[in-house]
Amino acid sequence: MKTSILKILLVGGIATAAWAGPGAPVVDVYKSPSCGCCNKWVDHLKANGFTVRAHDTNDVAQHKQRLGVPPGKTSCHTAEVNGYLVEGHVPAREIKRLLQEKPKARGLVVPDMPMGSPGMEVGHYMQPHDVLLVRQDGSTQTYARY
Numbered sequence: 001m002k003t004s005i006l007k008i009l010l011v012g013g014i015a016t017a018a019w020a021g022p023g024a025p026v027v028d029v030y031k032s033p034s035c036g037c038c039n040k041w042v043d044h045l046k047a048n049g050f051t052v053r054a055h056d057t058n059d060v061a062q063h064k065q066r067l068g069v070p071p072g073k074t075s076c077h078t079a080e081v082n083g084y085l086v087e088g089h090v091p092a093r094e095i096k097r098l099l100q101e102k103p104k105a106r107g108l109v110v111p112d113m114p115m116g117s118p119g120m121e122v123g124h125y126m127q128p129h130d131v132l133l134v135r136q137d138g139s140t141q142t143y144a145r146y
């Protein structure tokens, strides 16, 4: 507990979002400069109280590899929060749950870009899809269904 709070402070400085109590988490997002749906997802996170640092890069793949996105489970942007990987259009609600539950895992992925996920809205249409928890060995399990 102490180390995780220390890490938040080191990584994020003194953040302003209130929902997470002391040292609200900062999300680092790696995305291509031309990615529109990535920007919309960043807006979704901000609207839900996250502090976001968006990094434009032409080598997002490097971060996917570094953070351990399993092969075949990739999406557009890749993010990092409190040491967890967040790949693709993961809803803010599930990230908050992850940070609360603190599972021993690499993080969350929403493979591809399902229509209706945050940043991929098309009217009210929702393409059924899963949010996956990536275990430490790289295998996945369903974390939430949409």
Ligand SMILES: [Cu+2]
Pocket: 037, 038, 076, 077, 089, 113, 119
């Ligand atoms: Cu996208």
